[in-house]
Amino acid sequence: MKKRVISACVMASVVCGLxxxxxxxxxxxxxxxxxxxxxxxxxxxxxxxKNFDGVKxxxxxxxxxxxxxxxxxxxxxxxxxxxxAAASEANRxxxxxxxxxxxxxQASTLSMAATVVAEKAKVFxxxxxxxxxxxxxxxxxxxxxxxxxxxMMAYQMIDFAADVIAPKIKKDAGSLRLAIVQEDGGFGTxxxxxxxxxxxxxxxxxxxxxxxxxxTVDLSGLVMKLKRAKPDIVLAAQYINDSILFxxxxxxxxxxxxxxxxxxxxxxxxxxxxxxxxxxxxxxxxIPSEISVQRLTAQQKKDADEFVRRYKASHNGEYPNPTSxxxxxxxxxxxKFILPKAGSLDPDKLREAALGLDIPRGKGxxxxxxxxxxxxxxxxxxxxxxxxxxxxxxxxxxxxIFPKEVASAEFKLPR
Numbered sequence: 001m002k003k004r005v006i007s008a009c010v011m012a013s014v015v016c017g018l019x020x021x022x023x024x025x026x027x028x029x030x031x032x033x034x035x036x037x038x039x040x041x042x043x044x045x046x047x048x049x050k051n052f053d054g055v056k057x058x059x060x061x062x063x064x065x066x067x068x069x070x071x072x073x074x075x076x077x078x079x080x081x082x083x084x085a086a087a088s089e090a091n092r093x094x095x096x097x098x099x100x101x102x103x104x105x106q107a108s109t110l111s112m113a114a115t116v117v118a119e120k121a122k123v124f125x126x127x128x129x130x131x132x133x134x135x136x137x138x139x140x141x142x143x144x145x146x147x148x149x150x151x152m153m154a155y156q157m158i159d160f161a162a163d164v165i166a167p168k169i170k171k172d173a174g175s176l177r178l179a180i181v182q183e184d185g186g187f188g189t190x191x192x193x194x195x196x197x198x199x200x201x202x203x204x205x206x207x208x209x210x211x212x213x214x215x216t217v218d219l220s221g222l223v224m225k226l227k228r229a230k231p232d233i234v235l236a237a238q239y240i241n242d243s244i245l246f247x248x249x250x251x252x253x254x255x256x257x258x259x260x261x262x263x264x265x266x267x268x269x270x271x272x273x274x275x276x277x278x279x280x281x282x283x284x285x286x287i288p289s290e291i292s293v294q295r296l297t298a299q300q301k302k303d304a305d306e307f308v309r310r311y312k313a314s315h316n317g318e319y320p321n322p323t324s325x326x327x328x329x330x331x332x333x334x335x336k337f338i339l340p341k342a343g344s345l346d347p348d349k350l351r352e353a354a355l356g357l358d359i360p361r362g363k364g365x366x367x368x369x370x371x372x373x374x375x376x377x378x379x380x381x382x383x384x385x386x387x388x389x390x391x392x393x394x395x396x397x398x399x400x401i402f403p404k405e406v407a408s409a410e411f412k413l414p415r
């Protein structure tokens with residue numbers, strides 16, 4: 001009991017520190033006041049705090065360089081453990097704090113709620129990690145996503161299973177047995193649909209589709225269904241807590257299959273901490289685990305190296321995880337490409353600046369370029385130059401195995 005109380009106090013201190021980041025300077029002039037909405041407590045907090053770490057380091061870096069157009073950036077941060085809180089905090093930031101530009105939200109369900117509020121108020125919203133297709137399919141004018149969407153990730157996962165893994169296990173794509181497992185929130189639903197649509201388009205055999213709540217405490221029934229279906233590969237759209245539960249019960253019930261999960265779940269550092277050597281071979285589609293720093297051009301390489309250095313210095317030598325990278329990337333795109341061009345935090349000027357960007361691949365962040373789909377185009381506000389990656393745990397490290405052009409390691413067939 002004492003241990004739990006101490007842990008709760010430590011977490012409370014961390015969250016208070018995060019929330020005070022911008023509020024301490026509220027009212028000061030000559031500052032760019034930018035809001036953030038992220039899950040800093042609750043079931044999504046592990047990824048939310050990592051994302052905020054990336055945003056915060058980007059903010060510190062740009063401020064140490066003199067700020068943007070001579071003005072430093074102050075973060076006014078909000079905690080959103082659930083969709084209701086995300087909407088409420090978006091309203092608070094906009095109404096009470098007079099924020100006109102927000103970075104968020106890490107999770108798709110939170111983004112879907114917060115962006116509705118921002119759109120209604122005509123506030124510029126930069127989504128840096130939530131990948132649900134619904135975020136950019138509603139025709140919103142003030143919502144922009146710097147990362148890839150769920151279809152980009154899901155299609156890559158299916159294609160990798162059919163084109164790379166099938167030959168390795170001596171099967172052709174047509175005889176491959178696939179199972180799709182998804183949590184029932186916005187992230188899982190959107191990703192699951194993308195997986196299903198791509199498998200259907202390629203005439204692949206899906207032998208099971210299982211949907212569950214990410215809040216569940218027992219997935220043994222789902223695991224037993226999968227055992228009966230006998231899939232060669234399970235494609236799983238999960239968060240970290242339910243991914244750990246799934247793999248733990250799969251091991252207990254002796255479900256032996258190849259798993260391609262996502263960076264929201266299987267790609268999280270907590271996953272390898274939970275399973276150690278047993279994590280080796282598990283894959284995670286989504287955010288590239290490494291940013292191929294050596295392939296970036298001079299200034300971008302310098303910025304990326306500095307981000308990694310600062311992250312390691314503040315995290316006991318730990319290399320940044322994928323969600324920290326996209327947190328950094330979203331903020332960096334705002335600070336280096338959008339805000340300087342807009343010259344103002346006026347939402348319409350930010351929107352115009354964002355729509356005018358065409359940064360080639362390799363000259364942005366994470367080897368992504370920046371070009372947003374325009375109004376009237378499919379997925380308006382989506383960064384069409386962003387791309388997903390396939391990662392795999394190898395000897396306790398999450399290595400990028402696809403696309404081959406930027407991969408740091410070869411795919412290894414799980415034992």
